Amino acid sequence: MAQVMAQDVRQLSRMTLDPLMWTASLAALLLGVSTLFLIIIYVLYQASGLIGEISLGAFLFSEAWVPLAEPPRLGIMHAWMSTLYVTAISLLVAVPLGVGIALFTAELAPPAARAVLQPCLEVLAGIPSVVYGFFGFVTLVVWFEAWFDMTTGVSILAAGLIVAITVTPFIASTATEALDAVSAGDREAGLSLGVTRFYTIRRIVLPRAMPGIFAGVVLGFARAIGETLAALMLIGNSVAIPGSVLDRGQTLTGLVATELGEAAVGTPKYHALFAASAVLMVLILLINVGILLAKKRLLRHGF
């Protein structure tokens, strides 16, 4: 009797709660993930308002950014050039530093050092970009004024160096993961041939970990492109095309962040800012899809 009743209860719960949870959770998932498509579609839709106002070539390569001119001139070449500079500087610093930290953590660090280093990197990754911007403003910018005899120290170089610090923990942690995944047997087999650690790392460990390290660097690249406030606060917001790394500039993200709130809705300038966001978005999506395809290839073809 009791058994029958228990079965009834089970039947009941299977009939009522499961379909409900199934439906609700699936709906949540679809709703949540659809924000990705929402961003893509909405940004592209708003950017399309620029069609007819300016050609893609002129938008990207030939016009200056003078939105108040009549008719407005809406080129973003200065912005993507600044972004390129900032990203290049930050990766030049962050890749060696991040991979170096990873090599230290995975190959050399005594367990105690490792236990200290990892939370340190998490803290570094947890500092918000406004705070980085502020920190750069009261340190790097001041130093630059002294070192390079600049009237104001804000510059592409200052922005690049601070962005480097923001991506370093990211590259370091992905690279550490990749190095940790290399088996201890591989290392031992290499070392037991009487070679140095560096030789084993260079010829066995790094080649094995390279796909993971590379993916981390590429994702770090995506982060550097997308970094907004830290760069904005240090780069000096100049719409001139930058000539050197000590010039002021304005990144793509900085351009949008500075001007979007002030652009009248529906004007060419408003659409141009969405178009600039679209450029950013397409770059980031391409990077992610590229990594996905590379991963698939690696899975299929071995290392």
Place this chain on the structure above:
Amino acid sequence: MTTQFRSMPATQLRPPLVPAVTRGDASAAAALHTIDLCSSYGDRGVLTNVSIECPVQQVTAIMGPSGCGKSTLVKALNRTLELTPGARVTGGGVFFRDQDLYAREVDNRAVRKVIGIIHQRPQPFPMSIEENVLFGVRFHQRLTRHQRHDLVEACLQRTGLWTEVRDRLHQPAHQLSGGQQQRLCLARTLANQPEVLLMDEPCSSLDPASTERIEQLVAELKRDYTIVIVTHNVSQAKRVADRVVLMMEGQVLEQGEAEQVFDCPRTTAGADFLAGRIG
């Protein structure tokens, strides 16, 4: 002296390889021996007072139930034990022709070059077959392209791989079968021109045909090398060994000529092990 071997051009390494040890002097008795060797992982002692002898150009089989410290012992012989975090040699010593291998002035990497080791599971490196063979040599010696080519051929010939892989030297080594990979590991150890070969259960992950192949190789290689092989397969030891060391719980139970140990073990525990009642 043995160092003359290093200066010899690699072109002269064509098979049969020049004997690694020049015989005939008084030290020929034991190439490698340990005296009261003790080691531990962290605080846990694993080997206690292990004293063994491995005579020149003979095959010494180390046997014993699993977990008794065989791998620990062979790794201590060529100083690869210290690659394991926490593992240490805590007492006694390992001697190669009366040189204490744990002496301060001895570089552990030089020891590993002279005393090569083959692990239980083949570990091909992520590079071509040819580069696998040359891995150690490229570090230890500067060779011309011609010498390198000859050395690769010699080592692969020596391990019977040459005819199987001569057409795909530049393909990744992980495409080889398990048995071929193990012979490749042997070839790359030989390319280092060692004098002693340590083999830690080299056949335990291989099929019977590959096992037989490796056993043949051991029999051939002992003309030129001093060989120490770990096995827990009694019949394999009977086939290849000249000398046997029986271990139990980190200590040497018995050692001696193979026939003597197999035919009339001195201890009952040894007899039990050889009869398959322990293990």
Place this chain on the structure above:
Amino acid sequence: MASNPQWRLHQPRALLAERLFVAGAWIAGSMGFLLPVAIIGYLLVNGIGVLSWEFISAPPRGYPLGLHGGILPAIQGSLAVTMVALGVAFPLAVASAIYLAEYAEHPRFVAIMQFLAECLAAVPALLFGVLGYGLLVVQFGLGISALAGGLTLAMMMYPVILIGSHAALQSVDRSLRESALAMGVSRAYVIRRALLPRAWPGIIAATVLAGSHAVGSAVPVLFTAAVVQTRSAPSLDSPVMTLPTHLFYLVSEAVSFEHAYGTAFVLLVCLLFANTCALVLRRRLRMRGE
């Protein structure tokens, strides 16, 4: 006995390379330690002097605004937008994770959803702000408000909580779920009674992480929720001040570096506290896994 050259390594170049490598790695490792310590230390040391009861409990005053007074409205505003964001993102993300880990049947579907979530997590904060501004503030007429800012942050937090919770649910022993299901109870029951209690620390850790991300994030709220000044207590339909945007304003308008240090201090202390909690939770989770 003279030491035999056989027992030394004769590769000066390789040995030099080894030394350089070891030195370089140690230098990089110390940088990884010194950078955060220096940055945090510098900001905390400079910020602690600014801190007073008034700084935390009073609204900003003076001209330009922020020269005197405190940052109370910014603290309240940050709390308000974060609460809105958590209230929306947390249930959605956990439910999604439950679907992926427990109900989804096709591995391909799971893989695609995971990829989309990863893409979403890689979208820069700025783009969420742009969407929030264009769609919520302008098109839906929410105006610059705590609600618009909270919803924008919710979109940004969603993938982070989803990925973390999914991992936490998956790390629960398979056999546990199978033996529970074998007893014939519904999946919903197993999820509620057996899986969630075990995955909880991981889910909370991911949420805390996403939350602290959101608290520190200035760009998405910069044009969806933030104003330079408010005096009223935060409400859903009015704009608010937040800590990061206040800091941005203080620095970019060069109002008061002293107050900027103080604001950065409060922000950092909150985030460090949250991060430590997340870390402890994850440690506990890992320990239980072993």
